[in-house]
Amino acid sequence: MTTFQELGLDPQVTRSLSDMGFEEATPIQAEALPVGLSGSDLIGQAQTGTGKTAAFGIPLIEKADPTLGGIQGIVITPTRELAVQVAEELNKIGQHKGIRTLPVYGGQDIERQIRSLKKRPHLIAGTPGRLLDHLRRRTIRTDHVAITVLDEADEMLNMGFIEDIEAILGQFPEERQTLLFSATMPEQIRRLAGRFMTNPQTIRVKAKEMTMPRIRQQFLEVPQRHKFDILCRLLDIQSPELAIIFGRTKKRVDELSEGLNKRGYSAEGIHGDLTQARRDTVMRQFREGMIDVLVATDVAARGLDISGVTHVYNFDIPQDPESYVHRIGRTGRAGNDGLAITFITSREIGHLRTIERLTKKRMERLPIPSMDAAIEGQQRLAMDKLNKLIKEGGYQPYKTLAEELLEESDSVTLLSAALKLLTKEPDTTPVRISEDSPSFGKKGGGRFRKGGGGGHNRHRSGGGSGGHSGNRRRQHRHN
Numbered sequence: 208m209t210t211f212q213e214l215g216l217d218p219q220v221t222r223s224l225s226d227m228g229f230e231e232a233t234p235i236q237a238e239a240l241p242v243g244l245s246g247s248d249l250i251g252q253a254q255t256g257t258g259k260t261a262a263f264g265i266p267l268i269e270k271a272d273p274t275l276g277g278i279q280g281i282v283i284t285p286t287r288e289l290a291v292q293v294a295e296e297l298n299k300i301g302q303h304k305g306i307r308t309l310p311v312y313g314g315q316d317i318e319r320q321i322r323s324l325k326k327r328p329h330l331i332a333g334t335p336g337r338l339l340d341h342l343r344r345r346t347i348r349t350d351h352v353a354i355t356v357l358d359e360a361d362e363m364l365n366m367g368f369i370e371d372i373e374a375i376l377g378q379f380p381e382e383r384q385t386l387l388f389s390a391t392m393p394e395q396i397r398r399l400a401g402r403f404m405t406n407p408q409t410i411r412v413k414a415k416e417m418t419m420p421r422i423r424q425q426f427l428e429v430p431q432r433h434k435f436d437i438l439c440r441l442l443d444i445q446s447p448e449l450a451i452i453f454g455r456t457k458k459r460v461d462e463l464s465e466g467l468n469k470r471g472y473s474a475e476g477i478h479g480d481l482t483q484a485r486r487d488t489v490m491r492q493f494r495e496g497m498i499d500v501l502v503a504t505d506v507a508a509r510g511l512d513i514s515g516v517t518h519v520y521n522f523d524i525p526q527d528p529e530s531y532v533h534r535i536g537r538t539g540r541a542g543n544d545g546l547a548i549t550f551i552t553s554r555e556i557g558h559l560r561t562i563e564r565l566t567k568k569r570m571e572r573l574p575i576p577s578m579d580a581a582i583e584g585q586q587r588l589a590m591d592k593l594n595k596l597i598k599e600g601g602y603q604p605y606k607t608l609a610e611e612l613l614e615e616s617d618s619v620t621l622l623s624a625a626l627k628l629l630t631k632e633p634d635t636t637p638v639r640i641s642e643d644s645p646s647f648g649k650k651g652g653g654r655f656r657k658g659g660g661g662g663h664n665r666h667r668s669g670g671g672s673g674g675h676s677g678n679r680r681r682q683h684r685h686n
């Protein structure tokens with residue numbers, strides 16, 4: 208075990224880490240920090256939820272000079288939500304040293320961002336489109352940029368983002384340090400990365416499987432038209448603390464979240480066609496536990512760190528195996544357990560096997576859960592609630608009422624009625640989810656397509672940045 212003191216960090220940085228509850232370095236931090244601090248270019252690969260943010264965040268903070276005016280480091284992320292999250296973590300690590308990080312991303316008022324930039328942040332975390340916008344307007348000056356980081360590097364170097372990344376990196380001083388991090392790094396992307404780096408060192412935390420061992424992985428085979436009912440049954444049986452359900456398209460995400468609400472679940476959807484204000488609200492509510500279920504496109508697949516996510520459901524099988532690794536990695540983070548369940552139709556078994564070949568982990572086949580199991584699950588939940596209340600107390604004011612009721616009925620009758628009231632019985636309100644065409648191979652150069660180039664996003668571009676003001680017309684899957 209390596210402590211942060213042993214790595215010879217600035218005591219102010221160690222103090223911030225300690226405030227965050229970080230005492231020992233995670234394996235990727237222990238291995239990547241000495242290289243990052245030495246000034247070398249670096250490709251860092253480690254499983255989801257193992258602390259890659261601090262593995263690049265600490266060198267960024269260590270090397271930044273709080274007395275210097277210009278921007279000294281830039282982190283580029285594929286989505287707006289991730290830019291915000293990374294900026295928050297950098298602000299925490301930089302707190303005692305006085306290093307400030309500003310998130311810049313599309314969908315947010317650019318004039319307001321320009322005003323914030325005038326307050327001279329030291330570091331920036333941003334999405335490609337909006338970063339380019341600021342670079343063109345010269346509202347971000349590049350002269351002092353000494354470190355650039357691509358978080359989710361394989362996604363950033365994928366077809367949808369590569370042009371923007373080239374345009375952005377081309378504007379920074381050549382002698383800067385470049386750091387690439389991701390849980391996945393397909394070989395062709397690793398080769399491509401060489402173009403942007405000088406003698407990069409690769410740090411790969413060795414693990415038997417690409418996914419985290421604490422994430423239990425299951426799949427169930429179910430006809431398309433029954434998927435929604437089965438999903439509801441699983442939610443009733445498993446009662447996740449927080450769950451993320453991934454759907455293939457924005458339309459499906461909308462239909463799913465509406466359908467879940469109709470059946471009494473507390474769910475909201477997030478995808479690129481929503482306003483940024485809406486996206487922010489949904490994310491905040493989910494982080495605070497005000498909603499239990501987040502229904503999302505792949506916009507939420509990468510990097511997001513939300514504590515309490517116990518379950519991930521792939522309502523639609525992901526379009527490429529890397530996406531699977533990232534999606535299920537939203538659970539089982541920082542030493543916690545998680546359960547990931549993938550729905551497939553009979554035609555998709557081959558794609559499941561392709562995923563397993565990448566992750567080097569077999570998924571367990573889950574039998575179709577019965578309606579009875581769903582009812583039982585909810586009944587057990589009602590019993591748990593009662594037992595919890597008995598332990599916690601606070602029911603005394605109800606005792607007189609209880610005695611009054613007991614004069615008319617026996618205790619078993621009364622308790623049965625109370626349990627029925629407490630139990631959310633399976634709701635069969637009709638919900639129609641549009642038939643979906645297969646989730647692979649139709650567009651994009653997904654790995655499932657013959658000769659595919661490993662990218663699932665040929666048709667989207669400039670993605671998470673939003674508000675792209677360039678003259679190329681693009682689809683914004685992540686917006």
Ligand SMILES: Nc1ncnc2c1ncn2[C@@H]1O[C@H](COP(=O)(O)OP(=O)(O)OP(=O)(O)O)[C@@H](O)[C@H]1O
Nearest residue numbers: 229231232233255256257258259260390510512541
């Ligand atoms: N040294 C540490 N000690 C304790 N907790 C840590 C440490 N480093 C990171 N964490 C916590 O672990 C969680 C996951 O970290 P992080 O989001 O950086 O993972 P990641 O490797 O970037 O995952 P992903 O591949 O999904 O982006 C966070 O909640 C973070 O606060």
Ligand SMILES: [Mg+2]
Nearest residue numbers: 259260358510
């Ligand atoms: Mg990360």
